[in-house]
Amino acid sequence: MNAGEREAVTVLGATGSVGLNTLDLIARQPDRFRVEAVTANRNALKLAELARSHGARFAAIADPAAYRELKSALAGTGIQAAAGPAALIEAAQRPAARVMAAIVGAAGLAPALAAVERGGMVLLANKECLVCAGQYFMEAAAKANARILPVDSEHSAIFQALAADRLSAVEAVTLTASGGPFRDWPAERLAHARPEEAICHPNWAMGAKISIDSATLMNKGLELIEAHHLFSVPPDRLRVLVHPESIVHGLVAFTDGSVIAQMAPPDMRIPIAYSLSWPERMSAPTPRLDLADLAGLTFEAPDLARFPALRIALAALREGGGAPTVLNAANEVAVAAYLNKRISFPHIAMIVEQVLNGVPSGDMCEPSALEDALALDARAREMADTAIRASLIQAV
Ligand SMILES: NC(=O)c1ccc[n+]([C@@H]2O[C@H](COP(=O)([O-])OP(=O)(O)OC[C@H]3O[C@@H](n4cnc5c(N)ncnc54)[C@H](OP(=O)(O)O)[C@@H]3O)[C@@H](O)[C@H]2O)c1
Structure with missing residues (x-):
């Protein structure tokens, strides 16, 4: 970066609590930072509003069904709109000195890895990335010479x-x-x-x-x-x-x-x-x-x-091995079920333990690739879903 040039920052999960706080801080130092790209899951209108007010060049929404809404909300601004998993990867890989990884859950793993693989600084709020595939993630960071800064x-x-x-x-x-x-x-x-x-x-x-x-x-x-x-x-x-x-x-x-x-x-x-x-x-x-x-x-x-x-x-x-991957996936499913009032508070831990006990130890290998982590994650999610459906106790 040349003297006087502003540092470009991309914010993955821009519409969330960490994302909004990050954009707020960036906006207070307009001579120092500019926003390259912003992403969200479904909240197209909020994403468009943030992209406009922060002068982002690219806005990506994970849910393809929200693309039209995003595109029309950004019409005439010159801000590029995109949707789907590949769009999140593109956002993560656009040229930026720093990428804030603030998507919630294992859904943030692939975009955070994409940010890591381009080298540079990755500001890591998404702890689930490291729980799901910690060893692989840190090895990828070392290989790409990326600097992980904890958030x-x-x-x-x-x-x-x-x-x-x-x-x-x-x-x-x-x-x-x-x-x-x-x-x-x-x-x-x-x-x-x-x-x-x-x-x-x-x-x-x-x-x-x-x-x-x-x-x-x-x-x-x-x-x-x-x-x-x-x-x-x-x-x-x-x-x-x-x-x-x-x-x-x-x-x-x-x-x-x-x-x-x-x-x-x-x-x-x-x-x-x-x-x-x-x-x-x-x-x-x-x-x-x-x-x-x-x-x-x-x-x-x-x-x-x-x-x-x-x-x-x-x-x-x-x-170790794949146990944290399973723990994280089962917990995400159980927390969502609790938020939807399908299970009670103590059931969250019970479901997670049940899933961990249900995966044969031979299948609990340390994920050595993104696909391994996502496959074990998907399996644990299915098991957690089954356990929740089988659970007779209803939430309050
Ligand atoms: N909040 C904190 O104070 C805090 C502190 C430390 C660490 N963290 C960590 O930071 C991460 C973000 O937390 P948060 O509290 O900011 O979460 P949040 O408020 O729920 O925001 C989550 C963000 O991720 C997006 N998102 C959700 N599901 C997605 C998906 N499937 N694909 C792509 N994007 C998705 C959301 O978009 P939509 O708005 O469209 O749903 C939103 O932008 C978490 O890993 C959390 O553990 C948070």
Whole structure:
């Protein structure tokens, strides 16, 4: 990039919570950034509005049925419209210094991989990519000389705390968890937890799927798997600490007894800004931390009995191979069923465990190609669907 030239950024999943925050930050620095491409799933009108207001050159919608709507909403603007899986890949591969991968779920894997394969910087919010095909994804990044910049607040914290230190000097990496909206709920009450209650996260405003994952603590399990791949930390050196205030996001303990933690108010624009400006920092319109103002910072161990999803995810992390792929796919299906009120809150973890137990161990191989990961993902989805249909217990 020449001096004075603006950095091009592509935002995959532009209409979502992370996507909108990213575009908001970009718009505040028009001399520094410009938007190359934006994508969405079905929300054509919102995508068109974002493409117009941010001056994008290309807008891609995953659902081909939404193409007409997108095309007519962009008529006369000069912005190119496209639809379908190939259009998302094209968006990911257009020339851009940074690609924000903020599609939710394993649906984001192929576009994120396409972004990785072109080299350059990939700002990774989509943790499901790494859970579904972590080893393959990181190998593809190394091969293409791509730089993966974590966007998840906990992983951004670990990225900053690790700085230039060698992994051999790291004793433990701890991700904090707010504990979600049901942290204090007894098991009997959890049985009747409604999706509307689960979505009301105490500290963060996020998309529906990650909000449910935060309520079950599956999110923290997915994040442990993500951290394992991002930082090459073995499972036995990864920890979770419940920290309801969400001020300390991650901690790295070193062999000399030192612990480096990153703190910030719970606002996703902070880790997003770091991923947009790394290796520099940019100013962001985010709240400032005033420690004197806080009543206190509290920490506790997670309760794996009330929140079995974290126990199940930990087991999948330790098992490795294809277990995380199956875990992720079954969880996506179970969360969707819970959001549609087809199953109860405790059923999410039960369905995931049932699917994991149902795949023969010989079929749980580490995916060594995108097709392998997607085939195992599809199989686990089918099994989860069957398990849900067979489930007699109806949601509240
Ligand atoms: N939200 C947070 O604070 C946060 C924090 C850390 C990490 N993350 C991670 O970031 C990712 C995005 O989360 P989010 O909360 O921003 O999600 P979200 O608000 O639900 O937005 C999801 C985005 O992905 C698009 N999308 C959904 N399904 C798709 C599909 N099948 N194909 C292509 N695009 C699809 C959506 O388009 P439509 O609008 O058309 O549906 C939307 O643009 C997730 O992996 C999440 O775990 C989020």
